[in-house]
Amino acid sequence: MVKRVEIHFQTRYSPFSSDDTDSEIRFDRHGDGIGRYNIFNFQARGGRYGYQRVGYWGEDLTLNTSLIVWAQSSIPTSQCSDPCAKNEAKSMQRGDVCCWLCIPCQPYEFLYDEFTCMDCGPGRWPTEDLSSCYDLPEEYIKWEDAWAIGPITISCLGFICTLCVFTIFVKNNNTPVVKASGRELCYILLVGVLMSYSMTLIFIAKPSTTVCTLRRLGLGSSFAVCYSALLTKTNRIARIFNGVRDGAQRPRCISPASQVGICLALISCQLIVVTVWLVVETPGTRKETTPEKRDTVTLKCNTKESSMLTSLTYTVVLIVLCTVYAFKTRKCPENFNEAKFIGFTMYTTCIIWLAFLPIFYVTSSDYR
Incomplete structure (x- = not known):
């Protein structure tokens, strides 16, 4: 008789084939099943709108971009937030590492890091790239x-x-x-x-x-x-x-x-x-x-x-x-x-x- 612990170990970490689906079922190192998804593009075909399969996801991405029809002439950017300008600092949203707001620095501030604008102090001004500050020239008659x-x-x-x-x-x-x-x-x-x-x-x-x-x-x-x-x-x-x-x-x-x-x-x-x-x-x-x-x-x-x-x-x-x-x-x-x-x-x-x-x-x- 096969012990129950051994069966559990074998089914958790070892791939096996399914007679019903005629495909191999695999697991990751945590014992979770590896997801597999079909990727569809909603587009017009022959005067009618429908879904066209353009790729799939297994353990990696396979995508046929030539089959994709975009709503505009250019390919849209797939990101939550645009990169900040050189005079802006990132303000991260709580609980999110991919989305942020770009906060403009004051004219007298430089970028201490990508998240912080810091005052140069009286008599000083940020450099062109906002990486540091320099002493302003003194004015007098x-x-x-x-x-x-x-x-x-x-x-x-x-x-x-x-x-x-x-x-x-x-x-x-x-x-x-x-x-x-x-x-x-x-x-x-x-x-x-x-x-x-x-x-x-x-x-x-x-x-x-x-x-x-x-x-x-x-x-x-x-x-x-x-x-x-x-x-x-x-x-x-x-x-x-x-x-x-x-x-x-x-x-x-x-x-x-x-x-x-x-x-x-x-x-x-x-x-x-x-x-x-x-x-x-x-x-x-x-x-x-x-x-x-x-x-x-x-x-x-x-x-x-x-x-x-x-x-x-x-x-x-x-x-x-x-x-x-x-x-x-x-x-x-x-x-x-x-x-x-x-x-x-x-x-x-x-x-x-x-x-x-x-x-x-x-x-x-x-x-x-």
């Missing part, structure tokens, strides 16, 4: 830019004109006209004007630690030199004529040496403010990008716009005081009519600065 040529030209012309005036003063240093104008304060004022014109070149230069330091030192200091000299001059005139009107003695500290000392004291206040600013905020550079323009990197000084405006507060105070004294001395005798010109200058200066401060704050995000 260059000497040959149209935005720089205009200010440089005006600055150079102003610098030359100021030097010419300075030369005239030096040549006529001991004449009564130069002495009466307060030559010491005039020289300080001319130095401040030269510094102001020089700041144009410093602000156009490529940002670096040295350039950023000079910007902080020069911006407020150049204005402080100019307006300290004007404030000292107008204050002296006001004290002289107030003393004459009140019948008092000659005012103190109206000698040239005293005037220079007062002017330097006013300038030193601005230098103290700038020195504290340099200590609190170490000068340097930073790369700036905005969410709206990730592909643009701007090289700037690491100075906050609020700090820059705060450093000009002292200058605004000098302008206001200078304007007040200029208004008080507007009715001086003809021999002191420079007070009227100073007054006119300060009135226009106030208007310019009222426009400058908000414009500077609003446009500070654009390096041009």
Whole structure:
């Protein structure tokens, strides 16, 4: 008698023939029967639609493609999902390894793998094939830019004109006209004007630690030199004529040496403010990008716009005081009519600065 286990083993793994179907029945290594299928194509034959056998499947595929009639001229693609483009990542469907969705990467992302888009980070941009990232070039005002040529030209012309005036003063240093104008304060004022014109070149230069330091030192200091000299001059005139009107003695500290000392004291206040600013905020550079323009990197000084405006507060105070004294001395005798010109200058200066401060704050995000 044959044991039942042996019969089961023989029927599970060994092929055998069937008298009814006249075919061989076979099993795979798991003991499952090998499926066999006929493949039909639904097509028109003789004006009628029917199925045409075009192949079969046993342990492999046999297909006669010449018998297949396609609905269109080209053979359709047999796949669940099309391959993703080079800027797209696959999003696999749950429980399916053959079907996926193609998710476009953002312009600033690269393909970490075929399933993941990864941000390059600020200041970086993906390569053409999205395989990696590279550092974006830094943008800043260059000497040959149209935005720089205009200010440089005006600055150079102003610098030359100021030097010419300075030369005239030096040549006529001991004449009564130069002495009466307060030559010491005039020289300080001319130095401040030269510094102001020089700041144009410093602000156009490529940002670096040295350039950023000079910007902080020069911006407020150049204005402080100019307006300290004007404030000292107008204050002296006001004290002289107030003393004459009140019948008092000659005012103190109206000698040239005293005037220079007062002017330097006013300038030193601005230098103290700038020195504290340099200590609190170490000068340097930073790369700036905005969410709206990730592909643009701007090289700037690491100075906050609020700090820059705060450093000009002292200058605004000098302008206001200078304007007040200029208004008080507007009715001086003809021999002191420079007070009227100073007054006119300060009135226009106030208007310019009222426009400058908000414009500077609003446009500070654009390096041009």
